[in-house]
Amino acid sequence: MDAVCLQGVTKTFGKTVAVSDLSLAVPPGSVYGFIGPNGSGKTTTLRMIMNILYPDRGRIMVLGESRRGACLDRLSYMPEERGLYQRMKVRELLEFHGELKTGRKVRRQADHWLERLGLTDWATKKVETLSKGMSQKLQFIATVISEPEVVILDEPFAGLDPVNAEVIREAILQLQSQGVTIVFSTHDMGVAETMCDYVFMIFRGRKVLDGTLDSIQSRYGTDTIRLRTNDGAAALENLPGIEKVNDFGRMQELRMTPDCDTQAVLTAVMSRTRVHSFDIVRPSLHDIFVRIAGPEAREVPHA
Amino acid sequence: MRKTLRLVRREYKAAVKTKGFIIGLVLAPIFMGGGLIAFAVFKDRVDTTDKALAIVDRSGVVAQAVVEAAENRNENEIRDEKTGKKVKPAYAVELVEPDQTDLENQRLELSNRVRRGELHAFLDIGPGIVHPGDDPNASRIAYYAKNSAMDDMRRWLGWPINNRLRQLRLADAGIDESEVKDLFHWANVEGMGLVSVDVASGDIQKAKKTNEIEAILVPIVTMMLMFLMVMMSVPGMLHSVMEEKTQRIAEVLLGSISPFEFMMGKLLAGIAVSLTSSAVYLIGGVLVIRHMGFQGYIPYAVLPWFFVYMLLAILMLGAFAAALGATCSEPKDAQSLTFPILVPALIPMFTYFPIVREPMSSFATWMSLFPPFTPFLMLLRQATPGGVPPWQAIAGLLGVIAFTLAFVWAGGRVFRVALLLQGTPPKLGNIVRWALRG
Numbered sequence: 001m002d003a004v005c006l007q008g009v010t011k012t013f014g015k016t017v018a019v020s021d022l023s024l025a026v027p028p029g030s031v032y033g034f035i036g037p038n039g040s041g042k043t044t045t046l047r048m049i050m051n052i053l054y055p056d057r058g059r060i061m062v063l064g065e066s067r068r069g070a071c072l073d074r075l076s077y078m079p080e081e082r083g084l085y086q087r088m089k090v091r092e093l094l095e096f097h098g099e100l101k102t103g104r105k106v107r108r109q110a111d112h113w114l115e116r117l118g119l120t121d122w123a124t125k126k127v128e129t130l131s132k133g134m135s136q137k138l139q140f141i142a143t144v145i146s147e148p149e150v151v152i153l154d155e156p157f158a159g160l161d162p163v164n165a166e167v168i169r170e171a172i173l174q175l176q177s178q179g180v181t182i183v184f185s186t187h188d189m190g191v192a193e194t195m196c197d198y199v200f201m202i203f204r205g206r207k208v209l210d211g212t213l214d215s216i217q218s219r220y221g222t223d224t225i226r227l228r229t230n231d232g233a234a235a236l237e238n239l240p241g242i243e244k245v246n247d248f249g250r251m252q253e254l255r256m257t258p259d260c261d262t263q264a265v266l267t268a269v270m271s272r273t274r275v276h277s278f279d280i281v282r283p284s285l286h287d288i289f290v291r292i293a294g295p296e297a298r299e300v301p302h303a
Numbered sequence: 304m305r306k307t308l309r310l311v312r313r314e315y316k317a318a319v320k321t322k323g324f325i326i327g328l329v330l331a332p333i334f335m336g337g338g339l340i341a342f343a344v345f346k347d348r349v350d351t352t353d354k355a356l357a358i359v360d361r362s363g364v365v366a367q368a369v370v371e372a373a374e375n376r377n378e379n380e381i382r383d384e385k386t387g388k389k390v391k392p393a394y395a396v397e398l399v400e401p402d403q404t405d406l407e408n409q410r411l412e413l414s415n416r417v418r419r420g421e422l423h424a425f426l427d428i429g430p431g432i433v434h435p436g437d438d439p440n441a442s443r444i445a446y447y448a449k450n451s452a453m454d455d456m457r458r459w460l461g462w463p464i465n466n467r468l469r470q471l472r473l474a475d476a477g478i479d480e481s482e483v484k485d486l487f488h489w490a491n492v493e494g495m496g497l498v499s500v501d502v503a504s505g506d507i508q509k510a511k512k513t514n515e516i517e518a519i520l521v522p523i524v525t526m527m528l529m530f531l532m533v534m535m536s537v538p539g540m541l542h543s544v545m546e547e548k549t550q551r552i553a554e555v556l557l558g559s560i561s562p563f564e565f566m567m568g569k570l571l572a573g574i575a576v577s578l579t580s581s582a583v584y585l586i587g588g589v590l591v592i593r594h595m596g597f598q599g600y601i602p603y604a605v606l607p608w609f610f611v612y613m614l615l616a617i618l619m620l621g622a623f624a625a626a627l628g629a630t631c632s633e634p635k636d637a638q639s640l641t642f643p644i645l646v647p648a649l650i651p652m653f654t655y656f657p658i659v660r661e662p663m664s665s666f667a668t669w670m671s672l673f674p675p676f677t678p679f680l681m682l683l684r685q686a687t688p689g690g691v692p693p694w695q696a697i698a699g700l701l702g703v704i705a706f707t708l709a710f711v712w713a714g715g716r717v718f719r720v721a722l723l724l725q726g727t728p729p730k731l732g733n734i735v736r737w738a739l740r741g
Contacts, residue, residue, distance in 0.1 A: 047723070053723070072561075082551060083547075084552065085317070085552060086550070096309070103309075152558075
């Protein structure tokens with residue numbers, strides 16, 4: 001049984017189709033990453049899973065239940081925009097959210113999570129006194145304090161500094177190790193690549209990618225050269241068999257045409273500058289994302 | 304229900320544990336009855352500076368009586384009996400000979416003396432004042448002052464002048480005043496309720512005296528208390544929902560509870576807060592009134608109706624407010640919607656006076672049977688000495704219950720749809736569409 005299963009789900013707002021004929025299955029215990037440009041339908045899909053929005057067509061099953069709201073207490077949701085009662089005290093707020101879901105006292109869990117995320121000293125302070133990063137960690141605790149079976153996080157790393165992002169990342173992976181299914185959306189392709197068992201991409205309301213990172217990259221083949229040179233992108237113009245150069249500053253990615261001769265490319269680059277590294281790789285998730293959703297996107301594939 | 308009650312607990316604590324609630328609890332009745340309290344507190348705070356009055360008595364027979372009355376007043380009435388402190392101004396009367404040649408010029412000169420502050424006012428008594436004839440100007444008494452309409456001295460002058468005129472008229476008629484004292488006995492028409500039969504004993508029960516306090520003040524205070532409770536909870540609900548929407552708290556909560564549970568949590572918390580406030584006011588009010596010995600005026604029979612109507616009014620108007628709050632994306636939207644949600648409470652405030660004067664009129668009956676007004680106007684009528692026929696109370700209650708259910712149902716639909724919409728200003732067409740179609 002999938003933790004979350006969508007079958008042919010469509011949602012429109014007026015004349016705008018936010019999500020169109022969407023199907024996906026989230027295996028239990030997995031980390032499932034939602035990627036896609038702004039306004040592509042990620043949040044709408046997450047809200048429909050949470051029963052906050054109702055689909056116009058299609059079927060949504062959560063933990064095997066298709067009745068609306070039947071499993072609401074077994075899953076938990078952290079929206080993209082953080083929403084906390086500013087005048088409540090930190091521990092009181094956590095107890096409120098925990099009791100709302102479970103109906104039992106959650107003081108022990110609250111103290112455990114506060115300690116785990118370094119907020120113990122703030123337990124009796126009002127939420128309005130917390131910094132943005134601390135508020136975000138508090139929102140995360142409020143989401144997981146009820147010990148849900150499925151956790152849905154909308155942009156959990158947005159706005160966090162690397163230290164706090166690492167704390168949240170570790171907490172998510174620990175939850176996964178305890179059997180919790182994690183579904184989260186992100187714009188950070190690096191996070192999606194490193195954390196997600198499955199990656200799902202939605203673009204203009206339609207699913208365009210769905211599967212393991214390996215399977216997704218396999219679809220695009222080994223068509224990328226990643227290299228470092230003395231002269232950077234300036235030395236990589238008009239190379240034979242190269243259709244696009246992505247300049248990342250100290251490193252460049254070259255996208256090859258299907259008939260590209262990598263030896264000829266290497267020879268040409270070496271004739272122009274000194275080469276420090278030259279790897280033939282599969283495209284990164286970032287590159288795939290840009291190919292699908294970037295301004296040069298030729299067509300929208302359907303996964 | 305568990306989740307709703309948990310939300311109620313949070314909302315209730317958030318509301319009553321604030322300084323604002325405590326201060327509001329004290330200040331709200333002060334603001335509502337501020338005029339009456341200020342009048343009671345400051346009624347004796349008068350200007351005690353002595354006041355000079357000039358009298359031009361063209362009849363020649365009245366002024367001296369005023370002089371004597373003023374002297375008597377200055378001697379006996381202007382000081383507090385216990386402390387001896389001066390609490391009223393003394394009146395100094397100056398008699399001015401009438402200028403028979405240029406009366407208007409004399410009035411101008413006296414007016415200028417008033418302007419310069421030498422006089423407080425001057426009195427012009429017509430020559431025919433004792434026996435008024437066909438010429439109204441001859442029997443006229445005119446009081447000239449900077450603010451003659453609101454002047455204690457003018458009001459005071461009526462008694463000594465008319466008393467003197469009565470004496471003069473009796474003397475002219477050859478009647479000894481001491482023999483006709485009953486002539487001036489003023490008989491009051493006493494207001495009584497209706498005679499009834501005691502159900503238990505079968506004895507005839509005497510009618511009770513009625514008065515203005517019972518007939519007007521008690522119903523108005525009862526209705527004002529209802530208005531106060533609605534004012535203290537309903538607009539707050541609009542702003543609270545708007546805040547939780549704009550601060551994204553609503554979306555977080557919707558991950559745990561349904562929109563209807565969310566809305567009901569806020570409504571029930573509003574009722575709980577109002578029950579707390581009203582209990583404080585009613586218990587405090589009853590204790591104070593009993594202590595003052597006016598327990599006969601407490602409308603105990605109406606109190607259960609008060610609580611039932613309050614519960615329904617807050618549910619009905621609160622659902623309306625919560626729904627409109629959910630349509631707001633910024634504070635100015637909420638500000639512009641505060642007035643519309645209070646219209647059902649404000650119209651009864653504009654119309655209560657004719658209704659309390661004639662509580663059984665057709666106007667009163669139909670207005671009080673219109674469900675949004677029933678909690679205010681039916682309660683007002685029920686608190687009058689005669690009450691209302693039982694069928695009207697029941698019909699009013701059923702109407703309010705039906706309206707409340709409809710408001711909560713429609714409000715819940717609007718609330719659910721609007722709560723997640725950002726950046727869309729509230730439009731009547733959208734609200735109606737969401738209420739009807741969900």
